[in-house]
Amino acid sequence: MTQTERYQDLPLEEVIGDRFGRYSKYIIQDRALPDARDGLKPVQRRILYAMYKEGNTNDKAFRKSAKTVGNVIGNYHPHGDTSVYEAMVRLSQDWKVRHMLVEMHGNNGSMDGDSPAAMRYTEARLSAIAGELLRDIDKRTVEFIPNFDDSDMEPTVLPSRFPNLLVNGSTGISAGYATDIPPHALHEVLDAVLMRMDNPNATVEELMTVIKGPDFPTGGIIQGVDGIRKAYETGKGKIIIRSKADIEPLKGGKEQIVITEIPFEVNKASMIKKIDDQRFDRKLEGISEVRDESDRTGLRIVIELKKDMDANGILNYLYKNTDLQVSYNFNMVAIHKRRPTMMTLQTSLDAYIIHQKEIITKRSEFDLQKANDRMHIVEGLIKALSILDEVIKTIRASKDKRDAKNNLISSFAFSEAQAEAIVSLQLYRLTNTDITELRNEAESLRKLIAELTGILTSATKLKNVIKKELAVIRKQFAEPRRSVIEDKIQEITITRELLIPSEDVVVTVTKEGYVKRTSPRSHAASNGQDFAMKDSDHLLFERNLNTQHTILIFTTGGNFVYQPINELPDIKWKDLGQHLSSIVQLEPNESILAVYPFENFDADASILTVSKNGMVKRSALKDYHIQRYSRAIKTMNLKGDDKMIFAGVVTKETELFIATNQAYGVRFPLEEIPITGLRTAGVKGVNLKDGDTVVSAIMIDPQQKQDLVLVTQRGAAKKMKLQEFEIGSRAKRGVVMLRELKSNPHRVVCVLSVTGSEEILMETSKGVRLPLAATALKTVDRYSNGSFLVDESSDGKVTAVYKKEMPAPKEQA
Template identity: 60%
Template sequence: MSLLERFMDLPLEEVIGDRFGRYSKYIIQDRALPDARDGLKPVQRRILYAMFQEGNTAEKPYRKSAKTVGNVIGNYHPHGDSSVYEAMVRMSQDWKVRNVLIQMHGNNGSVDGDPAAAMRYTEARLSSIASELLRDIEKNTVEFAPNFDDTIEEPVVLPARYPNLLVNGSTGISAGYATDIPPHHLGEVIDAVTMQIENPDVSLDELMTVIKGPDFPTGGIVQGKEGIRKAFETGKGRVIVRAKTEIEEIKGGRQQIRITEIPYEINKANLVKRIDELRLDKKVEGIAEVRDETDRTGMRIVIELKKEAHAEGVLAYLFKNTDLQVSYNYNMVAIHNKTPKLMGLKHIISAYIEHQKEVVTKRSQYDLNKANERQHVVEGLIKAISILDEVIRIIRGSKDKRDAKNNLIQQYDFTEAQSEAIVTLQLYRLTNTDVTTLEKEAKELEKKIAHLTGILNSEKKLFNVIKKEMAEIKKKYADERRTVIEDEIEEIKINMEVMIPSEDVMVTVTKDGYSKRSSLRSYSASNGEAPGMKDTDRLLLAEQLNTTDTLLMFTNKGNYIYMPVYELHEARWKDMGQHLANMVGFDRDEQLIKIMPIKEFTDDQYLIFFTRQGMAKKTELSSYKAQRYNKMLMAMKVKGEDEVVDVQLTTGNDDIFIATHYGYGLWFDENEINVVGQRAAGVKGINLKDGDFVVSGKSLKNKEKASLVLITHRGAIKKMRITEFDKSTRAKRGLVMLRELKSNPHRVVDVELSENDAALDVKTKNGSIVTVETGKLKNADRYNNGSYLVDISDSGEVVEVWRKIVTEENKE
């Protein structure tokens, strides 16, 4: 055969598909998912079986873990030693497994996430309850299959004399499937199995009278009976797991929070570190110190509070923002009939009962066969002793053992098995007492055979055996329930006013997105210097606010950031602060356009949004109070290439003024815009000419007395009273604000409200900035093109205008 003929021409996707399919089947069936019958993954089953075979059981001394690992990978599990040892360690960790299957001497890790010592340092043996999983395995109770090199056989499943899948739970991720089954209480699970054996049509509600819900080795409190019921019914469901806490008084009139149990699978060290970080970052006020006082007597985390702290408020905040409370999602997937299945409680119990029927049937058949064999032999021995002299004569007259056996078979009709027992009988057994013993044994064998035959012929008797043996296991191993089950999920309400100390701070936010809060002391120490920021950046807000206030930061894309002042990065006045991208998602091409400090989200205040293409939207301010704000939120729906140019806070009875680039201004009543939802797009605010766009939208509180300042790209600035305009209605073109010029007409860059002490910063193309005090400007009419207060001959046209943020440095 030529070299070329050894290659197959196959499409790559077929080859990869085939190989991945085989790999997936292996991962699902033979690695990551537990068997519904014994609740074990293959590696766990192999470890337990290898230890059992070596006699490494609970009543014998511990053996080096490395010996077991070597035995497992040499005989049953042809994978890395670390995967075997890690599985072995997990089965010994009493904070992960409800009833440990392996007892380990030495460091087997900790609830703080510390790793176990290497396998050469630790010793292990099977726990007493693990032996119940393997009991009767030698009686042909389960199917065996060849190991990876066909040298010995290993069990496909263990006899599992108690429902281990529910008792110890399981977790795993395979190809296309994942499983999360929490541990449950041994006694409750056995009671539920017994109930289902007695009544196969038992309802889920009846089962839930005995099996209340998960019972984690770490205790804690589980909330949400509805979630447990859904999980038991469908295999999927969500419950809340929270730590067991206590508020206690200590000397000096102070309080402390004591945590004695934490949620399942939570790393205690990380939890303590996270709580301490909240204290250091001042995310929550009132925590004086966090200590981990856990010792050999039990878990104890102490959160010491300051004298004025509100303990319930602090605890509610910690439940919401740390792993003191987590959600646990049931996903009960197990291998049943060689297929991964999402199984409810009744389904899992049915699979277990079917397995036990098979195990007890096979065991009874094995014991019956042995009893029948022994009965046959005992009958032969009794008959032999009754004719002892003849038997001895025949044996003495025979040439050898085989000849003696043949002679006994021929002359007295003994069978092969009986004659073998007779010729191997020891002389001391020929005493009178031994005949009595044999007769007694014969009677016991008769009873045993009748009992075993009864089990095999009656399903009721078989089920009674299963129930009786499970009851014995329950009596021997069941302990007190550790997890408390509560019917309802408690809603956590955090009163931030209680949590956050009311403190006045200086807050700055810049156009580029840098924000900070500084203490008034740091601000005063700066001697009126401008806050720290880049040369090319500018302030959007520099104001004294309270830590209980909230900032709403609006962007040109119709999004907003909800930022409580206390969550802003604390920095010195001279520092730049932290970029908002570190706190929320922030696109590079998105720009902040308006920062609004809010003391209270009331229903009698509204936000009005103005877009470049003339849309206006009005929504209640209270709609923008966010519960979750770790990302950018939608403020209004912006269509196509449109963008938000201005946002105004109104009372609901203000007037509205919209100004356009071509110099049109429209004045109308705020009530013309209907109130819509937070995510709506709004209505047409002004009717634009082709090529025109909105540059500014303002709310007028003083209505008839308001003055407007208009700035054009040619550096012309003019001030005019609102009464220069006729009040109109929404969606009109508006009135001109400038005299039209045939060549180089003025184009409006911005229109701002004039206030007596207000000043505007006007920026030109080359970056130079001119400050204009609006209080000193004289009023002009609509057809006046204003005064050229900004020289653009060298610096280029005006590109941007903003209200000057006054700090001590530029008050003069």
């Protein structure tokens, strides 16, 4: 007989949705999240129950882990042996759980992330405190369900005689839910349970007088009481965990940082490597060596510092940039009433208290039933012994055991159970001593029955039993708190001066973009001569600076480059520097405009920029102090084909002079330019004629005598008094600086400010460079076209004009 195939035509979304929904429900309820009552995931519960059932308890010898794993897989948890063994190992790691539930002999891993030995090598047994999770499980205190193949029964929850969810915490990821519940100190959690029992309306504020916050097995310093309070109130909150560190002096003026406790769940080996990488990558110059001196006596990491380094500054840097300090986010999700629930502190405590009331109630019912059954037997035995001769006579007259029991029941009104106990009685029990013992036992049973009945009928007595038993657990297992709690999260401020060794260097930048720092020794050996540079290039910037300083490099693309001096390549004076494009990415047609050094960015100053199309803008100097500087940062938002032609630092300057290609000059106060953010476009500085562009901008210091030198493309130059130009307002056309010629008119290449005997270089289209001393020029009026200094026909047209860079003493620009 052939079986007919059946097809169902179902939408793919419906099938996938249904299947994934079932899968999600399974891993949420029965895999990744802990139960709110005993704080265990199913695999952990099955491991503990399997060990308990096999007698692998704290008072017995250790047993091979492989035997337990096989037992768990075969009877309760049909999954991979690796996952079961890993869960078992975690329960035995004293740096992962606050109170170990499994004791293990052999290699069970390390804080460095080392794998444990294979399960065939390690031995394990339940810990003493794990016994408290399982105590009274044989007294019908919890519900049992059939295992996966219906061959055995397993518990749905453990009696959990202490609040394991909060004591050991939990972490896990399921579908749509994740959980992160930190461990706590046992005695604090028990005190919170007692407070909640006495005052069911206790607030988080009141509970936090006894449960201060998490207590991690690795210790450390917890910062942020507000984060703890928020987590207890809502289930979500953030705290900071930082390592415990001490600074110890060494010989020769050196110091070392000694770490004795690290944050929870941090891999020690990875953390040490990251610290050492800071030294190796030259991000942190003050460390000479990092050593792990941990042994069986405890954790000890030593960070040895170079001489005269600020240990606190380096420690703060490591807190901020390594796992010496981490953030911990509470996400207190647990399975409560078969549903994933965001647990507050109160709901966690209440779930445990309700569970304990059920456990004590069911245990008392079990013990009461057992006591009543025994009392019934004892009463029967006492009655039988009081009429012993008749009982013996009846038994001797009976044919067999069954007949004897029937005769006892019919003759003396014994029950079936009492008759069974009488016929099974041993002869030595017929002594006077045994009668006394039975009467004493009956008295004890009466007291026990009264006590159990009281527990079952009085909520107060039930509560007192729970309190008494919790007090015993507190006395036996409580340990001193390991984590220190600090009220506020400390704000870490890092100054580069603390981390970078102070070293004087000569910093140079060329017009074509070659940058380097040179040691004073290399500079002195060359006597400042023979500077390595391409023939077509010229020196734009040279200063004696310190490695703790920073330079800002401005480009024609409207960008600036933030460059700490200590990160510049250390190159000899006679060797070519490193091109800026290898440090940050620049556009192909982008070139360097100006370079300015800064010790810090706290000064009351601003950066002024001017574009070819006449836009001007100012931004506060403090805005240029940035943390991430791996790329060029926008400082002027240019539009179309516009480009930046000037960047300057405004300190004492009060006015701005702008010169255009078609020989117009405009002078106006700087206060007319508002201070705006970095990425703004600015405001109009000059009203340009069609085809005209800005070629120069000069900031004017009223305390300094300044003259203007103008150079045209035809090689003419002249010097003018600044007073030739009246102060007006921005966005004007300005006044003429040259006499207009009908044929071959002069066009301004550059206008420079001179204060003395500066040397000016004129560069032509044929690569000729002609020096010009500012003192060689006579002062003329603004209508003059000046003197021809370059032969246009032989040398070419003037294309660029700049002041020769003169070495300056070390100071802030």
